[in-house]
Amino acid sequence: MxxxxxxxxxxxxxxxxxxxxxxLVSLVVELAAHRPSGWDIDLTHTFMGVSMAGQAxxxxxxxxxxxxxxxxxxxxxxxxxxxxxxxxxxxxxxxxFMVHAAMSLAMLLMYWFPVQTVGTSPAGSMSLLTKASKxxxxxxxxxxxxxxxxxxxxxxxxxxGRSHHGTHVPTYAMSGAARPGxxxxxxxxxxxxxxGIPEFVGAPWLEDASHVVLCVLMAFLLxxxx
Amino acid sequence: xxxxxTESGVGMSIAERPGGNALAATCGSGxxxxxxxxxxxxxxxxxxxxxxxxxxLDAVLQIQRCMFTPGSSGLSxxxxxxxxGNPSWIAHTVTWNASMVYHQPVLTNTFFALIQFLIAxxxxxxxxxxxxxxxxxxxxxGVWWFGEGLGELLSGGATPxxxxxGAVLFYALLAVLLWPSEGSDGPFVAARTVGLNAARIxxxxxxxxxxxxxxxxxxxxxxxxxxxxxxxxxGQPGWLAAVDRCVESLFLHHAxxxxxxxxxxxxxxxxxxxLPPALTRATLALAVVVFAIIWVATQNFGGILAGGATDxxxxxxxxxxxxxxxxxxxxxxTSSAVASGPVVAATEADR
Numbered sequence: 001m002x003x004x005x006x007x008x009x010x011x012x013x014x015x016x017x018x019x020x021x022x023x024l025v026s027l028v029v030e031l032a033a034h035r036p037s038g039w040d041i042d043l044t045h046t047f048m049g050v051s052m053a054g055q056a057x058x059x060x061x062x063x064x065x066x067x068x069x070x071x072x073x074x075x076x077x078x079x080x081x082x083x084x085x086x087x088x089x090x091x092x093x094x095x096x097f098m099v100h101a102a103m104s105l106a107m108l109l110m111y112w113f114p115v116q117t118v119g120t121s122p123a124g125s126m127s128l129l130t131k132a133s134k135x136x137x138x139x140x141x142x143x144x145x146x147x148x149x150x151x152x153x154x155x156x157x158x159x160x161g162r163s164h165h166g167t168h169v170p171t172y173a174m175s176g177a178a179r180p181g182x183x184x185x186x187x188x189x190x191x192x193x194x195x196g197i198p199e200f201v202g203a204p205w206l207e208d209a210s211h212v213v214l215c216v217l218m219a220f221l222l223x224x225x226x
Numbered sequence: 227x228x229x230x231x232t233e234s235g236v237g238m239s240i241a242e243r244p245g246g247n248a249l250a251a252t253c254g255s256g257x258x259x260x261x262x263x264x265x266x267x268x269x270x271x272x273x274x275x276x277x278x279x280x281x282x283l284d285a286v287l288q289i290q291r292c293m294f295t296p297g298s299s300g301l302s303x304x305x306x307x308x309x310x311g312n313p314s315w316i317a318h319t320v321t322w323n324a325s326m327v328y329h330q331p332v333l334t335n336t337f338f339a340l341i342q343f344l345i346a347x348x349x350x351x352x353x354x355x356x357x358x359x360x361x362x363x364x365x366x367x368g369v370w371w372f373g374e375g376l377g378e379l380l381s382g383g384a385t386p387x388x389x390x391x392g393a394v395l396f397y398a399l400l401a402v403l404l405w406p407s408e409g410s411d412g413p414f415v416a417a418r419t420v421g422l423n424a425a426r427i428x429x430x431x432x433x434x435x436x437x438x439x440x441x442x443x444x445x446x447x448x449x450x451x452x453x454x455x456x457x458x459x460x461g462q463p464g465w466l467a468a469v470d471r472c473v474e475s476l477f478l479h480h481a482x483x484x485x486x487x488x489x490x491x492x493x494x495x496x497x498x499x500x501l502p503p504a505l506t507r508a509t510l511a512l513a514v515v516v517f518a519i520i521w522v523a524t525q526n527f528g529g530i531l532a533g534g535a536t537d538x539x540x541x542x543x544x545x546x547x548x549x550x551x552x553x554x555x556x557x558x559x560t561s562s563a564v565a566s567g568p569v570v571a572a573t574e575a576d577r
């Protein structure tokens with residue numbers, strides 16, 4: 001039997017929870033500031049972080065499966081609709097909504113092809129798993145490749161914050177100088193805008209980092225399902 | 227709508243995009259404060275990001291369950307098998323490495339994965355790109371020796387159908403060809419890094435070696451080629467196993483013609499870079515198509531779908547290599563003007 005170090009899954013689970021917590025705070029800050037751009041991405045990342053933490057460490061999972069399935073099916077439809085709308089408006093392009101639709105699909109697949117825990121060891125679930133049914137590894141590979149590419153291209157993009165706000169939406173994330181109360185020099189570099197914790201939470205590079213972490217961890221889980 | 231590859235990247239002229247007017251209107255309303263945001267990514271930059279993505283894929287594959295397992299079903303078993311058929315002094319170095327992994331699977335595998343994460347994220351950042359690429363060259367050469375047993379070159383079992391002369395060598399080669407530089411204008415990305423003549427020599431040498439490996443040693447043996455695919459069959463999804471069965475049958479009955487055909491293709495591709503651009507594109511497209519088929523049919527995506535693979539094998543890397551030689555339609559300096567010109571014009575018109 002394969003011997004997975006349990007700390008690896010705890011680390012992944014912890015990272016996912018950190019991302020979920022960050023996105024939840026970001027969502028609250030955005031709504032409180034009446035600046036709801038990117039709220040759907042923050043909400044999605046929160047759900048994904050919490051859900052995947054439960055996939056990596058079985059005892060951290062909670063809530064009925066069907067509820068999670070409904071959530072991710074709804075998000076899939078939402079992002080597909082936003083992808084179509086974005087294409088109608090700006091022509092053919094690789095919308096970040098498309099990536100989030102793929103991420104929602106991956107989450108659904110994780111529930112449709114569940115991994116069953118055979119032990120209650122705190123050492124995590126995935127090292128002690130048997131599979132009820134198996135996700136086609138070809139599909140898992142395609143999705144993982146999309147997420148890893150998204151992670152790299154997001155990190156390298158000059159449009160900091162694109163993972164949350166896209167490349168066409170009017171947003172401070174794409175031109176920090178346009179946003180009131182923003183330190184121009186730092187904003188130009190996509191770093192921390194001036195203005196304390198709420199502004200730090202909304203820093204474009206941090207938004208992108210949360211997306212990158214989720215993409216890499218999701219790819220890891222998809223391979224772990226094979 | 228015209229799709230073109232310029233030094234500034236693969237894409238459409240903004241003015242030619244459906245919805246181009248909407249985008250121009252968006253620009254005009256002040257949403258894009260900096261030209262940098264609307265300039266297409268440099269083609270070399272895009273290829274570097276693809277290379278970084280492949281390194282990230284390798285890193286994620288390295289932390290699969292089976293990699294931490296000692297014994298023949300784990301990484302050490304995989305490494306041990308690479309010693310087979312090599313001269314004893316090379317085999318000894320490979321088994322030495324395998325024994326280290328055997329005794330400390332978690333420690334060594336975690337280290338291997340961290341190195342690959344470091345390379346992947348290092349390549350993305352412009353500040354750390356050169357050290358990351360240098361590390362990737364050193365790492366790739368080390369893995370080629372200690373992990374792949376020199377790509378089976380000395381054991382007589384090397385064939386491009388299997389990924390020889392070694393998938394990991396292509397990582398090193400791409401790091402050299404995509405090394406950040408401000409070289410003079412060249413007809414393709416690789417020429418701008420190492421110079422036109424050096425790039426052509428590298429290209430011809432690589433494809434000549436692959437042509438030779440296709441027909442030398444056991445490269446034409448029906449049994450060897452059949453067993454190569456049959457050995458990959460285990461654990462593959464049904465649709466890929468079905469493809470494998472067809473390929474096994476093909477190799478069993480037509481191994482020599484297939485190997486010789488591959489050698490001819492490699493030879494044609496080798497001389498493709500010294501032909502006029504239109505013919506160069508045709509030969510590069512041929513290389514891309516042939517290696518896409520090989521990647522699926524004989525390399526089985528590097529065995530990733532069956533679990534337990536550490537890399538996607540040579541298929542995607544050869545395709546990226548071909549793209550570094552893809553003739554650019556424009557020269558440095560004018561291409562960015564071509565790509566961004568219509569946007570700027572539209573923006574100014576909107577004001």
